[in-house]
Amino acid sequence: MAAYAVGSTEALEQIFDRYAGLLLNVLQRRMPPGEDAHDLVQQTFLQLHRARADFDPTQRFRPWLFSIALNVQREHFRARRRRAETDLTEDHLLVGACDAARTEAAFDIERVLPRLSPEQREVIELHWLAELSFPEVAAIVGATVTATRVRAHRAYTRLRGLLAESQPRTEPSHAPGARTI
Amino acid sequence: MSEPQCCEIRDAFRRGLVPSGEALEAHVNSCERCRNLLARDGRLGLSLGTLQRASTDDLSALRRLVVENARREVGVRAWLRSRSRWQRLGLALLVVLVLGACLIGKRPDFASTRPLATWGGIALYLVGIVAGVSALMARPGKANEGRSRARVALAVGLLPIVVLLGVSAGAIDEAAAQVPFGRRALGCFGYGSLFTGGFLAWLWVLERSDRVSGPGALLMATSAGLLGNLALHLHCPSTEPWHLLLGHVAIVPLWALAYVLWARSRSARHSLRRL
Numbered sequence: 001m002a003a004y005a006v007g008s009t010e011a012l013e014q015i016f017d018r019y020a021g022l023l024l025n026v027l028q029r030r031m032p033p034g035e036d037a038h039d040l041v042q043q044t045f046l047q048l049h050r051a052r053a054d055f056d057p058t059q060r061f062r063p064w065l066f067s068i069a070l071n072v073q074r075e076h077f078r079a080r081r082r083r084a085e086t087d088l089t090e091d092h093l094l095v096g097a098c099d100a101a102r103t104e105a106a107f108d109i110e111r112v113l114p115r116l117s118p119e120q121r122e123v124i125e126l127h128w129l130a131e132l133s134f135p136e137v138a139a140i141v142g143a144t145v146t147a148t149r150v151r152a153h154r155a156y157t158r159l160r161g162l163l164a165e166s167q168p169r170t171e172p173s174h175a176p177g178a179r180t181i
Numbered sequence: 182m183s184e185p186q187c188c189e190i191r192d193a194f195r196r197g198l199v200p201s202g203e204a205l206e207a208h209v210n211s212c213e214r215c216r217n218l219l220a221r222d223g224r225l226g227l228s229l230g231t232l233q234r235a236s237t238d239d240l241s242a243l244r245r246l247v248v249e250n251a252r253r254e255v256g257v258r259a260w261l262r263s264r265s266r267w268q269r270l271g272l273a274l275l276v277v278l279v280l281g282a283c284l285i286g287k288r289p290d291f292a293s294t295r296p297l298a299t300w301g302g303i304a305l306y307l308v309g310i311v312a313g314v315s316a317l318m319a320r321p322g323k324a325n326e327g328r329s330r331a332r333v334a335l336a337v338g339l340l341p342i343v344v345l346l347g348v349s350a351g352a353i354d355e356a357a358a359q360v361p362f363g364r365r366a367l368g369c370f371g372y373g374s375l376f377t378g379g380f381l382a383w384l385w386v387l388e389r390s391d392r393v394s395g396p397g398a399l400l401m402a403t404s405a406g407l408l409g410n411l412a413l414h415l416h417c418p419s420t421e422p423w424h425l426l427l428g429h430v431a432i433v434p435l436w437a438l439a440y441v442l443w444a445r446s447r448s449a450r451h452s453l454r455r456l
Binding site for chain 1: 191214224231240243251252254259262264392395
C-alpha cells in the first residue's frame with residue numbers, strides 16, 4: 001500500500017490480485033438476484049485509488065478496504081432504493097454443490113441465514129467469507145471487538161438452533177470426511 | 182482460543198471436511214464458537230462451508246478495467262480529489278476565509294456596530310455542532326449507520342446560522358430603500374446564488390465519489406447556501422423580514438433542493454464501464 005500511495009500501478013495490480021476475489025465474494029452475496037457485484041468491485045477500487053492518501057500505514061489495510069467496499073454497496077442500494085439485505089427465497093438460491101449432501105447443507109444454510117438480524121449476518125459473512133479476523137470485522141462494522149465476538153457467538157448459536165429446528169429428527173446425512181488437526 | 186486454530190477449523194469446513202483430533206478437543210473446550218460449528222457432526226460448520234462463493238476464476242477483464250480507471254485519474258480534479266480528507270477540508274475552508282477577507286469592508290455600518298460578537302457566537306455554535314455530530318458518529322456500532330444521519334443533522338444544524346446572520350443585520354440606508362422591493366430581493370438572491378453556486382461547484386470538484394448521496398448533497402448545498410448568506414450579510418444591511426426571507430434565506434432551501442435532485446439524477450445515471 002505504501003508503494004501504491006505514491007502512485008505505483010503495479011502495486012494496485014498486486015492489491016487487486018490479492019483482494020478482488022474476496023471482495024467479489026462478500027459483495028456478491030449481498031446483491032439481489034440477477035445483479036452481479038463486478039461493478040461494485042470496480043467502483044471500490046476506484047474509490048480506493050482516490051482515497052489512497054487517507055490510508056494510515058499504522059492500521060491494517062484489509063478492514064479499510066472492506067469499509068470502502070461496504071460503503072460503496074450501501075450507496076448502491078440507496079441509489080436503487082432497495083433493501084441491502086435481500087430475502088433469499090428458494091427460487092433463486094445459489095447452490096454450487098458438488099454432491100447431494102452438500103446441496104442439502106447449502107440449501108439449509110441459505111434458508112436459515114436470512115433469519116439472522118442484518119448485523120449478525122454481516123459479521124458472519126465478513127468472518128466466514130471474507131476471512132477477516134474479529135478485530136478486522138469490528139473495525140468495519142464500527143463496533144468493539146468484544147461486541148463483535150458476542151454478536152458472532154449469538155449468530156452461530158442461533159444458526160445452530162435454526163438448523164436443528166429445520167430437521168429435528170433426522171441425523172445429518174452428510175459425513176464427507178474427517179480431518180485430524 | 183487461538184485464532185489460527187479457529188481459522189484451520191473454518192478452512193476444513195470450507196473444504197467439506199469435519200475436523201477432528203486431540204488438539205481440537207482442547208480447543209473446542211475453550212472456544213464456544215467452534216463448539217457450535219462442530220456440534221451434531223459438524224452440521225453448522227459443513228453448512229456454512231457450502232456458502233456459495235462467486236466465481237473468481239477469471240478476473241482479468243475486471244483487473245484491466247480497474248487499472249484503466251486508475252490510469253484515467255489525471256488532471257486537476259483528479260489531483261484535488263486524491264488529496265487527504267484534511268487537505269480537502271482545508272481547501273474548502275480556505276475559500277470561505279478568502280471570501281470573508283475580501284468582503285469584510287463592504288458594510289460601513291460594521292464600523293459602528295460590533296459584528297465580532299455575532300461572529301464569535303456563530304463560531305462557537307459551529308464548533309458545538311461539529312463536536313456533537315462527531316460524538317454521534319463515534320458511538321460504538323453507529324459509525325456506518327450514523328453517517329447519513331450525521332450529515333443531515335449537520336445540515337439542519339447550519340440553518341440557525343442563516344437566521345442569526347439575518348437577525349444581526351444592520352439598518353438599510355435611505356438610498357437602498359428607494360430601490361423597489363422586488364428588485365432588491367432579486368438582486369440579493371442573484372448575488373448570494375453566485376457565491377452559493379460557485380462554492381457548491383468547488384465542493385463538487387473536491388468530492389471523491391461519483392455518486393453523491395442525498396444526505397451528502399444536502400450538507401454540501403446547505404454549506405454553500407450558508408456561504409452565500411455570509412456573503413450577503415457582509416454586503417447587505419437590510420433588516421426587512423421579507424427581504425431577508427426571499428432574498429437571503431430562500432437561497433438555502435432552493436439550492437439544496439436543486440442540488441439534491443441533480444445529484445440524485447446523476448447518481449441514477451452513473452455507471453462504470455461494463456465488463
